[in-house]
Amino acid sequence: xxxxxxxxxxxxxxxxxxxxxxxxxxxxxxxxxxxxxxxxxxxxxxxxxxxxxxxxxxxxxxxxxxxxxxxxxxxxxxxxxxxxxxxxxxxxxxxxxxxxxxxxxxxxxxxxxxxxxxxxxxxxxxxxxxxxxxxxxxxxxxxxxxxxxxxxxxxxxxxxxxxxxxxxxxxxxxxxxxxxxxxxxxxxxxxxxxxxxxxxxxxxxxxxxxxxxxxxxxxxxxxxxxxxxxxxxxxxxxxxxxxxxxxxxxxxxxxxxxxxxxxxxxxxxxxxxxxxxxxxxxxxxxxxxxxxxx
Amino acid sequence: xxxxxxxxxxxxxxxxxxxxxxxxxxxxxxxxxxxxxxxxxxxxxxxxxxxxxxxxxxxxxxxxxxxxxxxxxxxxxxxxxxxxxxxxxxxxxxxxxxxxxxxxxxxxxxxxxxxxxxxxxxxxxxxxxxxxxxxxxxxxxxxxxxxxxxxxxxxxxxxxxxxxxxxxxxxxxxxxxxx
Numbered sequence: 504x505x506x507x508x509x510x511x512x513x514x515x516x517x518x519x520x521x522x523x524x525x526x527x528x529x530x531x532x533x534x535x536x537x538x539x540x541x542x543x544x545x546x547x548x549x550x551x552x553x554x555x556x557x558x559x560x561x562x563x564x565x566x567x568x569x570x571x572x573x574x575x576x577x578x579x580x581x582x583x584x585x586x587x588x589x590x591x592x593x594x595x596x597x598x599x600x601x602x603x604x605x606x607x608x609x610x611x612x613x614x615x616x617x618x619x620x621x622x623x624x625x626x627x628x629x630x631x632x633x634x635x636x637x638x639x640x641x642x643x644x645x646x647x648x649x650x651x652x653x654x655x656x657x658x659x660x661x662x663x664x665x666x667x668x669x670x671x672x673x674x675x676x677x678x679x680x681x682x683x684x685x686x687x688x689x690x691x692x693x694x695x696x697x698x699x700x701x702x703x704x705x706x707x708x709x710x711x712x713x714x715x716x717x718x719x720x721x722x723x724x725x726x727x728x729x730x731x732x733x734x735x736x737x738x739x740x741x742x743x744x745x746x747x748x749x750x751x752x753x754x755x756x757x758x759x760x761x762x763x764x765x766x767x768x769x770x771x772x773x774x775x776x777x778x779x780x781x782x783x784x785x786x787x788x789x790x791x792x793x794x795x796x797x
Numbered sequence: 798x799x800x801x802x803x804x805x806x807x808x809x810x811x812x813x814x815x816x817x818x819x820x821x822x823x824x825x826x827x828x829x830x831x832x833x834x835x836x837x838x839x840x841x842x843x844x845x846x847x848x849x850x851x852x853x854x855x856x857x858x859x860x861x862x863x864x865x866x867x868x869x870x871x872x873x874x875x876x877x878x879x880x881x882x883x884x885x886x887x888x889x890x891x892x893x894x895x896x897x898x899x900x901x902x903x904x905x906x907x908x909x910x911x912x913x914x915x916x917x918x919x920x921x922x923x924x925x926x927x928x929x930x931x932x933x934x935x936x937x938x939x940x941x942x943x944x945x946x947x948x949x950x951x952x953x954x955x956x957x958x959x960x961x962x963x964x965x966x967x968x969x970x971x972x973x974x975x976x
Contacts, residue, residue: 525954526911526937535922538930542938554946554955 529561537565545573552617563617570618575644578607578626607638624666639665649675656680656702663687671695678703686710692743694718704749714743719750725758729766736767817853819846820860821875827868828860835878840925866920873917877906877929884928899935907936 528536540548540562548566552559614622624642629649637648637658643666648654654676660683663672667687674696681702682688688703689710695717698704704720708731734740763769772778817833821842837843842861851859863871880902887897907914914933921929940952949955956964 524911525952526915526940527954529955530915531918532922535918535930535934538934539937542931542934543941547938547941547944550944550946551941551949551953554950554953555961556958557961558955 529557533565536561540565541569545569549614549617553613559617573618573622575623575625576611576614578610578624578628578638578640604636604638607640611638611640637662641666644669645671647673647675651676653677653679656682656686659688660686663691668692682706689713699752711741711747712743715746717746717748719752721752721755723749723751723755723758725762725766728758728763732763732767817856819851819856821871822860822862823866823868823871824864825868827871829868829871829875830857831875831878832882834882835875838878838881838926838928839874840927842924863924865923867916869913870917870920873906873909874920874924874926874929877903878926881928887928897931897935899932899939903932904936907933 528539531539540551543551548562552562611624614620620641622642623644624640626638626640626643626646626648628637628647637650637654639661646662646666646669648659648662650658654674656678657680659674659678663669664687667690669691671693672688672691672695674694677697677699679700679702686706688694689707690712692713693715694707694711694713696703698718698720701720701722704718704723705727707716707718708727731741735744818830819833819836819842821829821831821836823829836846842863845861846856849859849861851861866874907917909917914936918930918933918937921933941949944952950957
C-alpha cells in the first residue's frame with residue numbers, strides 16, 4: 504500500500520504523540536478543516552480517510568471539488584503528476600506481496616466510496632515470482648504488466664475481462680498458454696506484448712479489434728498472414744486497425760513473401776499513380792518504447 | 798582635503814514605513830500596536846477599521862477590542878503580520894495544491910504545542926488572515942507525512958469507529974432537555 508513506513512520509527516512516533524495532546528481535526532470549523540485537507544497531498548488524504556468512517560465521511564464532504572479534479576488513479580511504482588491519486592506497494596516481505604492483488608482491489612473499493620467509481624485508473628504492475636496475482640481492477644485505461652517470469656493465459660484473460668477496452672496494454676512477460684476464445688485481450692485499443700511461444704499472435708491475426716498492435720513471436724504461418732490480409736482488404740474484419748507490427752524471432756521459420764503476394768493479389772503501382780495516403784499516430788515505435796499516456 | 802557632499806541617509810524601511818498605527822485590545826486586556834500595512838493582512842480587522850472610519854488622526858485614540866482573541870495569540874498574530882506586511886500578494890492557487898515552502902522564521906513562530914496551535918488557528922480564522930491560515934494548516938498537514946492511518950488517528954485525535962458508535966449510542970440513550 505502507499506508508503507509503508509519503517510516500523511521502529513512508527514513506534515517512536517506514537518510514543519511521542521501520546522505525550523503531546525492531539526490536534527483534534529473534528530473540533531475545527533468546517534472551513535478550517537478544508538484548508539487543512541487542502542494542504543495535504545492526495546495520498547495522505549487517502550490514508551486519513553481509512554482512519555475512521557467518520558473521517559472518511561468528512562473527507563468526502565470537504566474534498567469533493569478536489570476529487571472531481573483527479574485525472575486518474577495510478578497504481579504505480581513511479582509517478583510524478585500532481586492530480587493523481589497513486590498507490591505504491593513497497594512491501595518488505597514476500598508474504599505481504601502475495602496479497603498485493605487483494606490490497607489493490609480493496610483500495611479500489613474504498614476509493615469508490617471516497618471519490619466515486621467512475622475515475623479512470625492506470626496500473627503499473629511490476630513484480631517477480633509465480634505466486635503473484637494480477638488485481639482485478641475496474642475502469643483501467645492503461646496497464647503495464649511486468650509479472651515475471653511469465654503469465655498464463657487465464658490470468659491475463661481474467662485481468663482483461665475486469666477492464667476491457669483499455670487504451671493501452673503492455674505485457675512484458677511471455678504468455679505461456681492460449682487465451683480463451685472471446686478474450687477481452689483482443690479488444691484492447693493498443694497492445695504490446697511478446698509471444699515467443701506463438702500461442703497468441705495467430706489468434707491476434709483472427710480476432711484483434713483494436714487499432715494498433717506491436718508484438719514479436721517465434722513462428723507465423725503464411726496461411727495465417729494470408730487469411731488476415733484478405734479479411735482486412737475486404738473490410739470483413741479489422742475495421743479499426745491502423746498498425747500491426749509483428750517481429751519474427753531469430754531462427755524462426757520464414758514464410759515465402761511471394762506466396763503471400765500472390766494469394767492476396769498485391770499490385771505494384773508505378774510512381775505516376777496518385778494513391779490515397781492514410782496516416783495515423785503510432786503508440787509504439789519499438790519494443791523498448793516507454794509507457795505512453797497519449 | 799576634499800569635503801564629501803552631505804547626502805541625506807534615508808533607510809529603505811523608513812521610507813516604506815507607514816506612520817499610521819492602530820491599537821488593538823485582546824480579550825484579556827492586553828494592548829497591541831500594529832501598523833496599517835500589517836493590519837491589512839487581517840480582513841476582519843481592516844473591515845472593522847474601515848467601517849469605524851478610523852484615520853491616522855484618531856486611530857490611536859480608538860483602540861479596537863477583539864474579544865475572541867487572547868493576548869498570547871494576538872502577540873503571535875501581530876508579529877506575523879508585521880513580518881509579512883510587505884510581502885507580495887500571492888496568486889490564487891490552482892488545482893488544490895498549495896506549493897510553497899514554509900519559511901524558517903514562520904516555522905519557528907509556529908513551533909508551539911498543539912493546544913496553542915489549535916487556539917491560534919481559531920483566532921486566525923476569526924481575524925481572516927489567509928497567509929497565516931495557510932502556514933498553520935501546512936504545519937498541521939506536515940504532521941501527517943509518511944504516517945500510517947493508525948498514527949494519523951493519534952496525531953489528529955480521531956476516534957475509532959467503535960468509539961464513534963459508542964458515543965452515538967450514549968447520545969441517543971441520554972434523555973433530551975425535556976426528559
